Amino acid sequence: MEDSVVIRMRGVSKSFGNNKANDNVDMEVRKGEILAILGENGAGKSTLMKILFGFYTRDEGTVEIEGNVMPLVYSPRVAMEMGLAMVHQHFKLVETLPVAENIVLGAEGKVARFVYDKRKTREKLKSLYDYSGIHLNSDTLIRDLPLGDRQKVEILKALFRGCRTLILDEPTAVLTPQETENMFSLLRNLREQGMTILIITHKLSEVLQLSDRVLVMRAGRVAGLFETSHTSEAELARTMVGYELGSSKTIRQSCSSLSPTLQLENLSTEDSAGCNLKGLSLSLYPGRIVGIAGVDGNGQRELVEVLAGILPLSSGTVLLNGSLFDMGRRKLAESGLRIIPEDRHRQGLVLPLTVQDNIMAGYRNRIDMRKGPFFDIEAIHSFTDGLIEDFDIRPRSRELKAQQMSGGNQQKIVLARELSESDLSIIVASQPTRGLDVGAIEFTHSQLLKHKNEGRTILLISSDLDEIEALSDEIAVIYDGKITVQRNADDFDRTTLGLYMGGGREDVV
Ligand SMILES: Nc1ncnc2c1ncn2[C@@H]1O[C@H](COP(=O)(O)OP(=O)(O)OP(=O)(O)O)[C@@H](O)[C@H]1O
Ligand SMILES: [Mg+2]
Known part of the structure; x- marks a missing residue:
């Protein structure tokens, strides 16, 4: 009518x-x-x-x-x-x-x-x-x-x-x-x-x-x-x-013979305004994706901030490749840990800067971007253009400001920067596909799986259970600042997952 x-x-x-x-x-x-x-x-x-x-x-x-x-x-x-x-x-x-x-x-x-x-x-x-x-x-x-x-x-x-x-x-x-x-x-x-x-x-x-x-x-x-x-x-x-989509699923790996890349033992924090970590323990292995499932606000943000070196630990230890890592004095980023942050506007991008500047942030000191004491502008352009192409950032322009890009394309800028570091060894991906369209999700998933298959260690934090289930070899549930259960992804069903996410536990038999 x-x-x-x-x-x-x-x-x-x-x-x-x-x-x-x-x-x-x-x-x-x-x-x-x-x-x-x-x-x-x-x-x-x-x-x-x-x-x-x-x-x-x-x-x-x-x-x-x-x-x-x-x-x-x-x-x-x-x-x-x-x-x-x-x-x-x-x-x-x-x-x-x-x-x-x-x-x-x-x-x-x-x-x-x-x-x-x-x-x-x-x-x-x-x-x-x-x-x-x-x-x-x-x-x-x-x-x-x-x-x-x-x-x-x-x-x-x-x-x-x-x-x-x-x-x-x-x-x-x-x-x-x-x-x-x-x-x-x-x-x-x-x-x-x-x-x-x-x-x-x-x-x-x-x-x-x-x-x-x-x-x-x-x-x-x-x-x-x-x-x-x-x-x-x-x-x-x-x-x-405009075309039929496939879907990425991991081929699950079991970890028995591997030694962990990163071990977090009993991590606690005191300075968060949200949910402090209260004795969180978690082990990550090369060539595996561990998915963290949990209701927002149970320490996910804090876990990422600790790994980024922003939030100090009040107790607990971090072992990198078996050796004690002093979080107070060094940053894991120096050892090839890269973070895809949950909030791209506050942590992932400098909005008034161009796509190129956002992609290049952190790469400027690379020797192949220099010509003597000067920046090699051509190398920078071709590096940026390569990533714009690889990550299908649209429109294909390194000169647009990040704030002029659509939400999903902004996220691709962050992915392009974080996933192309040459000494990348550990990826912490926090809500990596939030706001992406189905094609871009498929692309991001395939990127994470590629890095996993190349032997990198991946921690995936997502509130999307489909994503967690599709990609993770192992799933850990975070609740009130701790990991309450961690097991092979195949050993979980939705009901059990939901139970742990709500702070419950299975009856012990
Ligand atoms: N303020 C702006 N200045 C310049 N270009 C812009 C601006 N806002 C949007 N665009 C461009 O217009 C096009 C449409 O963007 P829009 O934000 O409407 O997409 P969208 O469908 O909402 O995408 P998404 O799902 O990623 O949010 C994109 O190519 C984007 O780069
Ligand atoms: Mg939009």
Whole structure:
């Protein structure tokens, strides 16, 4: 029905330089539906949503929101007044402010009144928590929250403004399976109440579970529009990437005869604002992938920070190739340990710098990048171009700034840098495929498996159990700062894994 359409975009195009991010896109969204938007990294999904939300100005085309023809230029504030809210792929929260302030920020009305009504605001927040089923401590500072919780703050922020159409850009990329499940029931509830939801996600199973219709984008254009009940994962994947996908699975290795590369014994920390390590022990072997499964916030971040030499140990020992390694005085990075960090914006990239500068960070002292006392610009260019090609970073430009790349392509920059070190021996991959499209996930998995097959030691930390199961030789569960169980991947089933992840144990027989 014509009047059930709340959003109508026609012939929308947008270029950045000579890169056409959106090319003559048509999209209609019906009231009270969940429309999933799917597409490869760089297909133009975020751009389209940002145009709708008034964040970018379109070059061509028309936009109607609830029957109102929108002018060429309008601000997100105007879009919000028209009932839209957007949760961005990369959060836009004020890290040094508490949860409550972030939720109300910008929606408080006149300042004096807000200060006066602080108590009322608190009450409003309380009822928002109850209504959404999302419970957070209003006073926690954003910087102390795990990523999953920051996502929730973003959603609460949108709901607080009483939006009628909610745009979510990859909201589940940082959530655990349980958190995702909770969020889906929240979204279904919101739909019941008549809210319209646009959701970008790379996870095909989620698309099928949640949405009413799916819009697939490829290279800036609409590649297909499907009723969810009439399509399949295979059809969606094919429409998205234009070819049939395979899938990477490890050939599992058992470790009996090998000696460990890295042994972590009884590691404890005291300085983390999150979950300190409380006697964590773990052994890693060459040519093997150990997957760490666990609910976010159980010490994963701290484990990575300890290995990076950022978070000091209060007790415990680290053995590298059988010898004691003094974490207080040396960095494991000197011994070929590379980290793919979970949060690419805060730890993986310098956003205002170019792709080349981001790829070259840490490589500048390589002798083959020098010509006497000078940088060998040609060598640097060809090294960078080689990696851009190998890792399929799109667009193929070393001069673009990292912040001008799509989310998935930013992650590829990090992978390219970390996985191409010549003395690479240990890889710590934390959520390595978060935000990547199915083709790029397949690529990353094959890279990790290649390094494993070449004898490197790999620690994989992921909240995606499919990923853990597909790649790991051994699985360890982290709970409350310790490894509670570690065994061959084949000896786990989902139920047992879930049990340990929730802090339980099997009955001892
Ligand atoms: N601010 C910008 N400046 C220059 N180019 C940009 C900018 N934002 C996006 N682009 C380019 O536009 C294209 C589409 O990007 P967009 O972020 O919309 O992709 P996406 O579909 O959301 O991808 P992903 O799944 O990786 O998030 C990409 O080629 C990207 O590099
Ligand atoms: Mg995006």
